[in-house]
Amino acid sequence: MIADAHAHYNDAAFDGVREDIIVNAVRQCGIIVNAGVDEESSRGCALLAERYGGLYAAVGIHPQHRGDVSALAGLCAERKTVAVGETGLDYRDADGSERQRQRELFIAQIQISKSYNLPLVIHCVNAWGDMTDILRRYRPFGIMHGFTGSAEAAAELVRMGMYISFGGRLTYDNAKKAHKALLAVPDDRLLLETDAPFGPAAGRMGERSGWEDLGITAAFAARMRRMTEEDLVKTVNDNTARIYEI
Ligand SMILES: [Zn+2]
DSSP: OOOEEEEOTTSGGGTTTHHHHHHHHHHHHSOEEEEOSSHHHHHHHHHHHHHSTTEEEEEOOOTTSOOOTHHHHHHHTSTTEEEEEEEEEEOTTOOHHHHHHHHHHHHHHHHHHHHTTOOEEEEEESOHHHHHHHHHHHOOOEEEOSOOSOHHHHHHHHHTTOEEEEOGGGGSTTOHHHHHHHHHSOGGGEEEOOOTTSOOOTTOTTSOOOHHHHHHHHHHHHHHTTOOHHHHHHHHHHHHHHHTTO
16 A cells, blocks of 8 residues: 555545545555645535545645635644645736735634644645745645655755655656655655646656556665665655655
């Protein structure tokens, strides 16, 4: 079993097949942290987590979505909510006022994560400067998900206390930067994820991603880190349980 540090089984891509897929995924992964992207999906994640033993919820508002952060507070108190997220910054196609809106939304969620003592699940695209400014200033703890940045960026996040999570994109031949970053992350900060249904592993392009991709990503990461797959999986499972306090 390989723990999945970040997935979106509430996504519409799973409509009609969600239950079967979750039952199987939980069996294969042991632990899955299922993240909301807005108020409604966060509520859905919290409800779904109540129904499956290995399924846990992260509740948050993704930078490309809108919503009222105060609605997250009640969800943070739920028994199986283990994180605040998916949150962060995504500056693709974002003008000045949109960037400002995202920063405010992100900082509000950092504050919620602190008041509930929960880790943050962070998304960062094209916003490294503002991201590091905010992390240095507010000092949250948590994970940087779907990491494809540089080794230097990974090392800096690790110094700030963050865990680094890699998804299926790590396995792409052309993901050279992420390959180097993988080697810059110490054993005790490494996580793997599916980000299901997004970002399938190499060889499964165009597919809806799921637990199958996690096996491919784990084998790839073990090879690159010169570890046995068994050791790598144990490391990742231990880290997932530690950061989410599962
Ligand atoms: Zn995600």
